[in-house]
Amino acid sequence: MKVSExxxxxxxxxxxxxxxxxxxxxxxxxxxxKTDPEEKVSLSAKAKDINKVKEAIAELPDMREEKVMELKRxxxxxxxxxxxxxxxxxxxxxxxxxxxx
Numbered sequence: 216m217k218v219s220e221x222x223x224x225x226x227x228x229x230x231x232x233x234x235x236x237x238x239x240x241x242x243x244x245x246x247x248x249k250t251d252p253e254e255k256v257s258l259s260a261k262a263k264d265i266n267k268v269k270e271a272i273a274e275l276p277d278m279r280e281e282k283v284m285e286l287k288r289x290x291x292x293x294x295x296x297x298x299x300x301x302x303x304x305x306x307x308x309x310x311x312x313x314x315x316x
Contacts, residue, residue: 258266289295 286295
């Protein structure tokens with residue numbers, strides 16, 4: 216079974232757009248705080264969307280505290296039950312995603 220990759224894909228996409236681009240002369244150009252009047256930096260709509268997604272993801276909590284507390288309570292009470300069929304369905308779904316992605 217192949218385990219899905221867990222790297223932060225949004226961050227990788229954003230960093231991809233931050234990489235220095237080559238100009239027509241082959242020189243590398245870098246964006247700095249100082250620009251000449253004829254120099255202009257513009258981001259594509261896709262890059263702007265990716266930045267918005269990255270900011271939204273950064274604002275999300277690492278852990279949903281209320282969900283964790285609810286699960287702990289159910290485990291302590293003995294009312295938490297794992298449904299084997301749902302687990303199997305999820306494993307198959309993840310495996311298919313790994314195969315076709």
